[in-house]
Amino acid sequence: MSAPLKLYAAAAPNGFKITTFLELLGLKYDLQILDISKGEQKEPWFLKLNPNGRIPTLIDSTHGVTVSQSGAVLQYLADTYDPNHKLSFKYGSKEYYKQLEYLIFSVAEQGPITGQLYHFKHLAPCKDEYAIDRYFKDVNRIVGVFDEILNRNKHNGLYLVGDHLSAVDASVYGWSRFLKPNDIELEKYPLFNQWYNSVDQNEFVQKGVNRLLQK
Amino acid sequence: MSAPLKLYAAAAPNGFKITTFLELLGLKYDLQILDISKGEQKEPWFLKLNPNGRIPTLIDSTHGVTVSQSGAVLQYLADTYDPNHKLSFKYGSKEYYKQLEYLIFSVAEQGPITGQLYHFKHLAPCKDEYAIDRYFKDVNRIVGVFDEILNRNKHNGLYLVGDHLSAVDASVYGWSRFLKPNDIELEKYPLFNQWYNSVDQNEFVQKGVNRLLQK
Structure with a gap:
């Protein structure tokens, strides 16, 4: 069925x-x-x-x-x-809008800019140093912003908003898998690096990844 | 006060x-x-x-x-x-999520990609034909998608979702003001062109624009 x-x-x-x-x-x-x-x-x-x-x-x-x-x-x-x-926040609450703000930061900046970096590093037919440098710097800036967001919320644990994982963590995780292939040194962003490893090792996250990788 | x-x-x-x-x-x-x-x-x-x-x-x-x-x-x-x-849709309704979908399309694709085109056409220190062509084509594709979205909703009037303006129209309008300066020919997208002119001529929209232009 x-x-x-x-x-x-x-x-x-x-x-x-x-x-x-x-x-x-x-x-x-x-x-x-x-x-x-x-x-x-x-x-x-x-x-x-x-x-x-x-x-x-x-x-x-x-x-x-x-x-x-x-x-x-x-x-x-x-x-x-x-x-x-358990994985979200009450509609209309302050945390609901903080989650929405960072979710939109993820889809409006992290995704498109990391995508451009990936394109110019791996797919473009010619080596375009200006574009690679432009997007490499901006991806680093964006990861730095997530590190600061985690720092502001660290009293709650390793979550982007509140005291549990939510849609924003899933959203940021999706593109974060493509940081190392773009030569971003996660070690420069200690909280973000911890957060990434923690999400990446979650058994349900792995199950979701493996379903698409058909493992 | x-x-x-x-x-x-x-x-x-x-x-x-x-x-x-x-x-x-x-x-x-x-x-x-x-x-x-x-x-x-x-x-x-x-x-x-x-x-x-x-x-x-x-x-x-x-x-x-x-x-x-x-x-x-x-x-x-x-x-x-x-x-x-009057300018939104009921939380949880089909139109609410259609509005959210297109709002996110606007902030995740229209904004970042038009922004890259503007950068490479007007601000970059060297003429990068590959990047200009890449973003020019994608902005045209995105405007074409909005034209199709308007086509699917035309029985309701010149709105992106439902039968009135909403946050998604305001969002798409913001970056649409920067299409002509990027040499996008709006005439190629008849419904989008009509929609843009209609929103642009709205007295409240003009009031909002003028407040930022300090007119």
Whole structure:
């Protein structure tokens, strides 16, 4: 029998965000892995679901909702499937908006800028030193901001907001897996480095990652 | 007497988003314009408010909330100051998540990618044809996606979601002001062009823009 949740994703930063959060929430879901290298995410059937033609997209047949963009998918899951706020914060609370602020920082800066660095370091046809330097510096700045955010919240533990993991940790984790391949030295950011290792070693996070890696 | 809402912003895309939405909501607010050219947003007093050191930041002394990142500020204002959903959608509804999806598309793709195009066309010290071409194509793709989103919603009118303006229109408008200076031909995207002109001519939107331009 198919699950009421169906996720379209790929073994990429924005895919890992969602599978890890689904596993943390303990939800069952069907997974369809798109072949991005063949442009499957730009095919007409998928564009009907998401006009932006990018993963992830989640269909929740219980509520008749289709939602795309990793930040929106995470917030939808938190709002809908975490009524006791074990992995989220009460709607309207100060922590809810702090979580939303950092979630948006993650999708609006960490993701796009790390993505540009990855492109210019690994995919661009020519070596563009100006662009590599521009994005390398900005990714370091962004990781430094997360280190400071963790510092401000350290009385609560190794979490970005409050005293437990939430959608924002899943979001930041997704792209953080791609820092070492971009030669970012995590040791320069001690709290962030501790936080990353702690999230990375979480058994549910590993389960989410492995589902996309088909391990 | 000072207003309970204080906005720190600048005459820049992410500033325009917030002042236009505040005016659409009919809210009174104090405005402090930061001199970004002098790096005022990186000064210690501002970093205490926003560790990311970027505008906009909103302080709501009524609710004891400080919130940054344009997408989060817009969602906070909609949730808090639009109880009758004239410029928003009911929390948990399908339209609420559609609005959140496109809001995040705006802050995660439209903003960062148009920003990179602007940098390489106008600010970079050398002419980098590869980067200019990369971002020019992607901004055109993104505007095309908004044109398609408007097409899917055209039975409701010229709005990105539902039958009225909302935070997502304010968000997309902020960066859309910077399309023509980047040589994007809006005429290629008929519905988007109509939508842009309609929003741009709205008297409250103009009031918000002019407040930041100190006109």
